[in-house]
Amino acid sequence: MSAEIRSMIESAVGGNREDMRNLLLQFMNEHVQAHQVTGTNWVSPTSGTLPSSTTPPPAATAAAQGANGVISLQITNPTQAAKATIYHEVSYSPVKNFSQGVTTLPVSANNTVSIPAPGQAPFVRIRSSYDGSTWNTHQLIQQTAVQAGLQSSAACEPGTVLNNWNYANVVGQGAPGQVPLIQVYGPNGPYHGYTAGRGTTQVSRPSATILNTDYSENQIVAFDGKRFQISPVLPGVLKDSWEPVGLAQVNGTPGGGGIKGGNGARLTAI
Amino acid sequence: MAWQLKNHDFDHQVGRHYAVLHDPATGAEHHIVIHTGHDSCPTCGHVKPKTNTGELDFKAILKEELANLEQSRMQSAAYVQRHNIPVAKASKP
Numbered sequence: 302m303s304a305e306i307r308s309m310i311e312s313a314v315g316g317n318r319e320d321m322r323n324l325l326l327q328f329m330n331e332h333v334q335a336h337q338v339t340g341t342n343w344v345s346p347t348s349g350t351l352p353s354s355t356t357p358p359p360a361a362t363a364a365a366q367g368a369n370g371v372i373s374l375q376i377t378n379p380t381q382a383a384k385a386t387i388y389h390e391v392s393y394s395p396v397k398n399f400s401q402g403v404t405t406l407p408v409s410a411n412n413t414v415s416i417p418a419p420g421q422a423p424f425v426r427i428r429s430s431y432d433g434s435t436w437n438t439h440q441l442i443q444q445t446a447v448q449a450g451l452q453s454s455a456a457c458e459p460g461t462v463l464n465n466w467n468y469a470n471v472v473g474q475g476a477p478g479q480v481p482l483i484q485v486y487g488p489n490g491p492y493h494g495y496t497a498g499r500g501t502t503q504v505s506r507p508s509a510t511i512l513n514t515d516y517s518e519n520q521i522v523a524f525d526g527k528r529f530q531i532s533p534v535l536p537g538v539l540k541d542s543w544e545p546v547g548l549a550q551v552n553g554t555p556g557g558g559g560i561k562g563g564n565g566a567r568l569t570a571i
Numbered sequence: 572m573a574w575q576l577k578n579h580d581f582d583h584q585v586g587r588h589y590a591v592l593h594d595p596a597t598g599a600e601h602h603i604v605i606h607t608g609h610d611s612c613p614t615c616g617h618v619k620p621k622t623n624t625g626e627l628d629f630k631a632i633l634k635e636e637l638a639n640l641e642q643s644r645m646q647s648a649a650y651v652q653r654h655n656i657p658v659a660k661a662s663k664p
Contacts, residue, residue, distance in 0.1 A: 492643045507600035510636055515610050528589050529604050
C-alpha cells in the first residue's frame with residue numbers, strides 16, 4: 302500500500318470527510334477496472350449468493366456436431382449460475398423418447414463432451430445439477446438425431462486389428478470326372494489344424510475337407526467362427542465376422558495351384 | 572480314444588452338409604463340408620444342377636476321413652512311443 306493511500310486512510314479515520322470520499326472513489330475505480338478485466342460486476346451481481354443444492358439449475362444449452370464417427374457437444378452454462386459449479390449428465394439413445402438403448406455418460410462439469418458412435422445417429426439429451434443428485438429436466442439438444450458420420454480409416458493405426466493372417470494351406474485337388482476337393486490344413490500337414498490371427502490375437506482353427514465344389518473355378522475359403530464357408534469371389538468372404546483363410550484353384554494351371562499344377566494354392570494374407 | 576463324428580447337419584440355405592469330427596483326447600477337430608444343389612458360373616451366371624450328388628456317399632466319405640485322421644494320430648503315437656517323448660497337455664492343434 303502506498304504512503305499516500307495510508308495517509309489518506311489515517312486522515313479519513315481522523316474525521317476528514319473529503320479524504321474519506323477520495324479514498325472510497327479510488328477503491329471504486331480500482332474495482333471497476335478489475336471487474337472490466339474479469340467480466341464480473343460487483344455493483345450488480347448476477348449471482349449474489351450460492352444457489353441451494355436442493356434446487357436444480359436452469360437448463361443449460363448445448364450444440365452438437367457429428368463428424369468422423371464422433372459427436373461433439375459444446376455445453377453453455379446458464380448465466381444465473383456464474384458462481385456455482387454445474388454438473389452435466391449427457392445421455393443418448395437411438396429413439397427420440399429414450400425408451401430403449403439409452404447410454405448415459407459419466408457426470409462431469411466439463412463443457413465439452415465427445416460421444417464416439419461411428420455410423421450411428423442417436424438423439425442426445427442433457428440435464429444439469431449443482432450437487433449431482435437434484436437434476437433439472439432432460440433437454441433434447443436438438444429435435445432431430447445427430448449424425449455421427451463414419452469413422453475415417455485415417456483414425457486407425459496402419460495394419461493393427463485389420464491385419465488378418467494365418468498359416469493355413471488351402472489346396473485344391475481332383476481330376477476330371479472326380480469329386481472336386483479342397484483340403485485346409487496347417488503347417489503340420491493335412492488333417493492338422495492351423496493358427497490364425499487378427500492383429501496380435503492368435504487362435505487355433507480346425508482342418509477341413511471341402512467336397513464337391515465348383516470344378517473349374519477359383520474358390521476362396523473362409524471360417525465364420527463355427528464353419529468353413531466358400532465363395533468364388535473375394536467379397537463373398539469379407540463379412541465382418543468371417544476370417545478369410547485362402548484361395549484354392551480346383552482346376553489350376555500347370556505350375557500353379559489345383560489339379561494340374563499339383564501345388565495347391567496358399568494365401569496367407571488378404 | 573479314436574477320432575469320431577461329433578455332429579453333422581445340413582444347411583438348406585446354402586445347400587451344404589456340414590460335419591465335425593473330433594478327437595476327444597486332444598480336442599482337435601476336422602470339418603467336412605459337402606456341397607450339393609446347383610452350381611452357377613461366376614462368369615456368365617449360368618446355373619446348372621450338380622449332376623453327381625447321387626455319387627456322394629456320406630458314410631463312405633466319413634469312413635475315409637476318419638481313417639485318414641486315425642492314421643495320422645497312430646503315426647504320431649507310434650513316434651512318441653518309440654522315442655519316449657513327453658506328451659504336451661491336451662490342446663487343439
